[in-house]
Amino acid sequence: MIPSYVPPKYKVEVDPNKCMLCERCTIECSWGVHRREGDRIISYSNRCGACHRCVAMCPRDAITIKENAISWRSHPLWDIDARADIYNQAKTGCILLSGMGNAKEHPIYFDKIVLDACQVTNPSIDPLREPMELRTYIGKKPKQLEFDFVEEEIDGKKIKKAKLKTKIAPNLKLDTPIMIAHMSYGALSLNAHLSFAKAVKECGTFMGTGEGGLPKPLYPYADHIITQVASGRFGVNEEYLMKGAAIEIKIGQGAKPGIGGHLPGEKVTAEISATRMIPEGSDAISPAPHHDIYSIEDLAQLVRSLKEATRWKKPVFVKIAAVHNAPAIAVGIATSDADAVVIDGYRGGTGAAPKVFRDHVGIPIEMAIAAVDQRLREEGLRNEISIIASGGIRCSADVFKAIALGADAVYIGTAAMVALGCRVCGRCYTGLCAWGIATQKPELVKRLDPEVGAKRVANLIKAWTHEIKELLGAAGINSIESLRGNRDRLRGVGLNEKELEVLGIKAAGE
Amino acid sequence: MEEVVIDAKDMHYKELNEKIHEVLRKNPDVKKIILKNVLGQRFIGTGLQKKDLTIEIYGIPGGDLGMFMNGPTIIVHGNAEFAPGNTMDDGTIVIYGSSGDVTAHSMRGGKVFVRGDVGYRSGIHMKAYKDKIPVLVIGGRAKDFLGEYMAGGIIIVLNIDEKGNDLGKVKGRMIGTGIHGGAIYIRGDVDRDQLGVAADIKEFTKEDLEKIKPYIEEFCKWFNLSEDVKNRLLNSKWTKIAPISKRPFGKLYTPDLM
Numbered sequence: 220m221i222p223s224y225v226p227p228k229y230k231v232e233v234d235p236n237k238c239m240l241c242e243r244c245t246i247e248c249s250w251g252v253h254r255r256e257g258d259r260i261i262s263y264s265n266r267c268g269a270c271h272r273c274v275a276m277c278p279r280d281a282i283t284i285k286e287n288a289i290s291w292r293s294h295p296l297w298d299i300d301a302r303a304d305i306y307n308q309a310k311t312g313c314i315l316l317s318g319m320g321n322a323k324e325h326p327i328y329f330d331k332i333v334l335d336a337c338q339v340t341n342p343s344i345d346p347l348r349e350p351m352e353l354r355t356y357i358g359k360k361p362k363q364l365e366f367d368f369v370e371e372e373i374d375g376k377k378i379k380k381a382k383l384k385t386k387i388a389p390n391l392k393l394d395t396p397i398m399i400a401h402m403s404y405g406a407l408s409l410n411a412h413l414s415f416a417k418a419v420k421e422c423g424t425f426m427g428t429g430e431g432g433l434p435k436p437l438y439p440y441a442d443h444i445i446t447q448v449a450s451g452r453f454g455v456n457e458e459y460l461m462k463g464a465a466i467e468i469k470i471g472q473g474a475k476p477g478i479g480g481h482l483p484g485e486k487v488t489a490e491i492s493a494t495r496m497i498p499e500g501s502d503a504i505s506p507a508p509h510h511d512i513y514s515i516e517d518l519a520q521l522v523r524s525l526k527e528a529t530r531w532k533k534p535v536f537v538k539i540a541a542v543h544n545a546p547a548i549a550v551g552i553a554t555s556d557a558d559a560v561v562i563d564g565y566r567g568g569t570g571a572a573p574k575v576f577r578d579h580v581g582i583p584i585e586m587a588i589a590a591v592d593q594r595l596r597e598e599g600l601r602n603e604i605s606i607i608a609s610g611g612i613r614c615s616a617d618v619f620k621a622i623a624l625g626a627d628a629v630y631i632g633t634a635a636m637v638a639l640g641c642r643v644c645g646r647c648y649t650g651l652c653a654w655g656i657a658t659q660k661p662e663l664v665k666r667l668d669p670e671v672g673a674k675r676v677a678n679l680i681k682a683w684t685h686e687i688k689e690l691l692g693a694a695g696i697n698s699i700e701s702l703r704g705n706r707d708r709l710r711g712v713g714l715n716e717k718e719l720e721v722l723g724i725k726a727a728g729e
Numbered sequence: 730m731e732e733v734v735i736d737a738k739d740m741h742y743k744e745l746n747e748k749i750h751e752v753l754r755k756n757p758d759v760k761k762i763i764l765k766n767v768l769g770q771r772f773i774g775t776g777l778q779k780k781d782l783t784i785e786i787y788g789i790p791g792g793d794l795g796m797f798m799n800g801p802t803i804i805v806h807g808n809a810e811f812a813p814g815n816t817m818d819d820g821t822i823v824i825y826g827s828s829g830d831v832t833a834h835s836m837r838g839g840k841v842f843v844r845g846d847v848g849y850r851s852g853i854h855m856k857a858y859k860d861k862i863p864v865l866v867i868g869g870r871a872k873d874f875l876g877e878y879m880a881g882g883i884i885i886v887l888n889i890d891e892k893g894n895d896l897g898k899v900k901g902r903m904i905g906t907g908i909h910g911g912a913i914y915i916r917g918d919v920d921r922d923q924l925g926v927a928a929d930i931k932e933f934t935k936e937d938l939e940k941i942k943p944y945i946e947e948f949c950k951w952f953n954l955s956e957d958v959k960n961r962l963l964n965s966k967w968t969k970i971a972p973i974s975k976r977p978f979g980k981l982y983t984p985d986l987m
């Protein structure tokens with residue numbers, strides 16, 4: 220066997236003066252870092268991914284995890300990651316897998332955008348006293364409303380009554396512009412999904428199934444669930460399409476634009492096989508393209524076929540990765556009968572992606588939202604279709620900025636997982652998540668209590684919703700509708716002229 | 730009224746499909762719907778659930794015929810466009826002519842019989858689960874990428890012309906690229922270099938013949954083929970193409986914890 224050459228990334232130390240040898244860490248660590256030897260806990264640092272489960276669970280606070288930087292000769296170009304990747308590939312000859320989103324130090328544009336507030340003229344609004352409207356409708360809106368005027372006799376008097384003539388397309392009604400992103404059952408555990416489902420129901424919003432089908436225990440929450448149709452068509456049948464509140468076609472994903480998905484056979488357990496409707500132990504491959512889509516017209520055909528299958532009663536979204544061509548694609552989507560375009564930025568997480576894709580393919584979500592919104596406006600299509608932004612939304616300010624840049628609503632994925640305890644350790648692809656989130660191992664899954672999980676996720680959504688109301692009030696706006704695409708409320712700090720132009724915002728001081 | 734005729738002349742696909750739904754709503758006992766003058770209307774039978782319903786189509790239906798369908802039988806007296814049987818759950822589609830690309834795409838159950846040829850990428854990503862085993866029987870030949878990414882089910886290529894005569898050696902390339910479940914049976918010889926990555930030629934056994942026999946018999950019945958032809962088909966040389974492994978790309982990615 221070829222040796223690894225890669226020294227441990229982290230250093231795990233157990234303080235023998237604090238440790239009481241309860242052996243909890245040996246059970247908690249699903250990666251097998253800790254082992255008892257005699258009257259000591261021995262830790263194999265090279266297996267540690269800094270998921271912090273042992274640290275959080277040690278009753279004596281005896282465990283310390285540090286970055287093991289000293290073992291490498293420092294170099295500005297050949298950094299630790301670059302060298303470790305080469306050692307690993309020289310050992311395995313394989314494509315490197317990774318989890319979560321882009322881990323490179325690219326500029327985070329959200330952090331270079333600041334919000335504006337009112338002072339004296341157009342005064343700010345107190346959200347504690349005034350109602351703040353966060354209700355959002357996702358779906359097609361009519362260009363204009365037409366009415367029929369009919370004369371009716373009421374109490375002997377003839378009264379002209381207006382009746383709405385325009386047919387309004389089915390929309391999703393959100394109490395807050397925050398939804399939970401599509402993460403598949405298979406990549407995530409059932410308890411993680413249950414936590415999300417209970418939380419979105421409580422908060423009056425929606426979650427996505429991802430491409431893994433809809434597990435039966437989620438059926439009671441189906442009217443808060445958006446089902447997904449990906450190239451693998453896993454778990455897709457008429458019942459599945461009818462069950463959800465809306466359908467999303469996944470063309471691309473921010474974490475891995477241009478490639479498909481692949482759930483390895485060893486993770487296809489009995490439950491996953493029943494939900495995806497494939498045999499146990501067989502690979503679940505979603506190839507990069509949909510087999511029936513080779514043009515924007517083909518995409519329109521799939522949109523329409525899903526509408527036909529659901530008798531034109533469910534909104535259909537199309538999700539694409541944020542790539543430089545996103546605005547042109549969005550125009551195509553807008554003309555296809557689709558109700559919303561979802562743009563997923565390169566910070567968007569994933570259970571497993573080739574590392575080279577995660578870190579190098581795609582563009583920042585901030586740029587993509589602004590460019591798509593702008594282009595749809597120019598084409599006169601913006602009001603025909605909703606924009607949902609996802610990929611790296613970390614706080615209520617990010618939500619606010621995304622909406623001001625042109626989105627109708629956002630999807631949060633990683634943030635919702637962090638609410639459940641996820642440490643963004645990036646090893647979801649191993650299926651050993653010690654927090655019971657990205658795993659199917661029953662002993663790990665049961666670590667996540669769906670009731671507690673739901674509370675934590677609902678708390679997060681509610682907290683952000685409060686903050687958004689405060690931010691709206693400060694901006695002197697009392698409805699999220701008035702924030703959408705309102706880039707006047709944004710200013711750039713430390714951005715060059717081109718970046719400001721793409722984002723469509725002014726520099727601070729202007 | 731067990732039989733209803735709809736004249737589809739100059740009808741938009743939405744109108745036609747709505748008509749079909751209306752017929753079924755008003756008359757749940759209807760057993761047969763005959764569609765006349767069909768010319769490219771898409772999504773006929775999409776999502777339909779009724780097991781004892783037959784839809785007979787005269788003309789050429791458009792794409793995604795019987796998509797997500799669960800139960801009915803559709804008989805097409807003519808050719809069909811692309812993707813008949815797309816993600817179909819159960820039921821039967823019988824096409825007297827030929828059909829376009831991606832025939833039986835991601836089909837999950839039921840049967841599709843095509844008397845003539847099928848286009849590119851047919852049977853792509855067909856999958857199976859427990860007793861749901863989709864079957865695609867092609868009378869003539871398939872274009873390239875037959876059974877690509879196939880994850881389950883059965884594809885049978887009979888390789889005969891309208892009269893039942895042999896068409897000679899099949900020409901398709903990249904057969905079964907990425908196949909990881911199910912099997913493709915082609916009558917006659919297939920060269921290894923016609924196969925795609927992950928596909929393999931396996932021994933055609935007695936069990937295989939038993940497996941495909943009922944579908945060949947059903948094909949002959951639908952299209953009125955003689956006993957002679959049927960016996961010749963059953964007694965021919967068959968090539969079985971099946972996956973090398975259930976996990977064709979397992980070795981492509983980094984093992985857990987290097």
Ligand code: SF4
Nearest residue numbers: 238239241242244277
């Ligand atoms: S959990 Fe803490 S106290 Fe218990 S054995 Fe591990 S290090 Fe010691």
Ligand code: SF4
Nearest residue numbers: 641642644645647652
């Ligand atoms: S889900 Fe689990 S494995 Fe994935 S990053 Fe979070 S803690 Fe790590």
